[in-house]
Amino acid sequence: PLCENPDLKGVLPPDFVQGYASASYQIEGGHDTDGRLPSVWDITLRAQGLETGDEAVDSYHLWREDVRLLKEYGCNAYRFSVSWSRVRPLGGKDDPVNEKGIGYYNNLIDALLEANITPYITLFHWDLPQPLQDRYKGFRAANKAAIIEDFVSYAELLFERFGDRVKNWITLNEPFVYVILDAVVLNSECDFDNDPFTVAHNQILVHAHTVDLYRRKFQPTQGGRIGITLNIDWVVPIDESQEAKDAADLAVAMALGWVGGERVKGELSSILKKRYPQLPDFTPDEWKIVKGSSDFFGLNHYGTKWATGKIVERGQVSGFQFFGAGVEQVAEKDGVPIGRRGHNGHPYTVPWGFRQLLNHVHKQYAGPNGLGIIITENGFAIQDEADRTLEQIVDDKERQEYYDLYITELCQAHKEGIKMEGYLGWSLLDNLEWNQGYAPRFGVTHVDRANGFKRTPKDSTKVLKAIWQHTIKSDK
């Protein structure tokens, strides 16, 4: 195991960021408590008759316990997101601030700092206030000024209220994935030739304007840093054919080059422009704030698949595949899996894919711009099954193996010169996996929703603790 690997002892710097991540709608509950109003997820999940985050895992009440767990696990950082619907329930720039909502996050931030845990705040982890969806279709807004002004005003509120203590900000979680969700989950109708491009474009503008505001108005005095988090599932060609190679390149460009690459490089991806002539460009003034709009490279990563080279027509593919540009992706070839099988459609364990991705991101985006990479999510889901005992759940071998192998790749990459600044596992707690409900469990802490949301640490927390003790150089 990594925690005994002599080659990787002390390879990470003393200030390496390590801990876990979460997101407001997935953990908080308290959906109508203290003035919170519905987000798009409350409305969508209820309308579809699915499990909701009404109570989630009750972190709105159990946050002290969450902080205690983070401390017990030896974390020096925690990434969580703010529920816009809690702090400004109606969403818009002229709508009232909900002081009780602000108070919740103030308490959480103070408790984290007290425990020597650095807060990383995600401003937007997909839970848009429903009133903004109703007013102008949220990120699909034809009038982009509306969503930009409302978002930037919301961001300003958080910088003003929390920025004295919070020094690490992530504007958006996985804009590419939100494009897909907007198209296939949140809305029943989607004009696939236009809407996804609008949602992606508006998200990048919202991000850029928020960073611009932070840099002008807050960074000089508060001294923090700001970035964005992208999700990239790595895709590799299944064989030597040109078709498979092109398909893999296209799928990667879609996830990375569309809502992230231009930000760093200052130009639209040529692969994408060729495939999607309707891809909107930015104006010269917009480019000025889009280019270079990140102080670090936030990366969520779960799995790797093979591209077969087959291009499939829309209608025959799921949302994720469609936005892999219609590129067919498979995890098994003649019955042989690409890595240890994931549960119920969740990612397989493919550590070498993670390594290739890190090399790619470093070479193409982070390295040339001097940006360090922070893994803002990485983890393994185990499906809940009725007959499993708590003892079996705590003994989460597959997850332990996943973490061990993936962090080994991270350490090796760092040793070979890729600047790795941090790693936040997904997730601190079992939680609501969006429209898939509570059955996929990504948590390193078991949550018993039938018994007062009782939290029980799983064994992977010990594995990670031992890994960090071994790999992070002590500054004493």
Ligand code: GBH
């Ligand atoms: C993240 O999204 C979210 O930020 C988080 O809220 C969520 O709970 C977490 O992941 C766990 O799902 O099968 O190898 O092709 C992740 C978006 C897109 C990542 C689909 C995995 C499939 C990988 N996911 N992707 S693979």
